[in-house]
Amino acid sequence: MTPLLGHTAMVLHFSFLCFVVFGGFLAWRRPRLFxxxxxxxxYALGIVIVDWPCFLTEIENWSRSETGRAVMEDGFIDFYLTGTLYPREHLLTSRLVMAGIVALSWAGVGWTCLRRRSRERSGV
Structure with a gap:
């Protein structure tokens, strides 16, 4: 049961990260998701900037230690993505790209909402 809990935490981590980066695009169709x-x-920004604890990291590390595997010393992103998805020396660049994607998605939410309101006002 312990490995299953750790694997579930890992999948939820990846899902959380995908939602952080791309979730704003879902709000184009469902504005309340914004x-x-x-x-x-x-919360993700707080984890990165303020070093807030992530409960998913805690769960996965507990599972790892219970099953004799190495814990994630520097967190989920450093353990799974840094050095694999992008080179370690481009961590700041990857964060800026992700922030840019989020900003672009939020700009799209604003644009979509403005278009909807103008259509409603014009009766189209």
Whole structure:
């Protein structure tokens, strides 16, 4: 059961990260999701900037230690992505790209909402 819990935490971690980066695009179709995405993105920013603890990392590390595997010393992103998906020396660049994707998705949410309102006002 312990390895299953760790693997579930890992899958949820990847899902969380995907939602942080791309969730704003879902709000183009469902504008109310913007507020959920804003909260998730703020929490992710807090994890990166303020070093808030991530409960998924805690669960996965507990599972790893219980099954005799190495714990993630520097967190999920450093353990799975840094050095694999992008070179270690481009960590800041990858963060800026992700922030740019989030900003672009939020700009799209604003543009979509403005278009919807103008259509409603014009009766189209």
């Amino acid at each position: 507020w959920v995405h804003l909260g998730v993105a703020a």
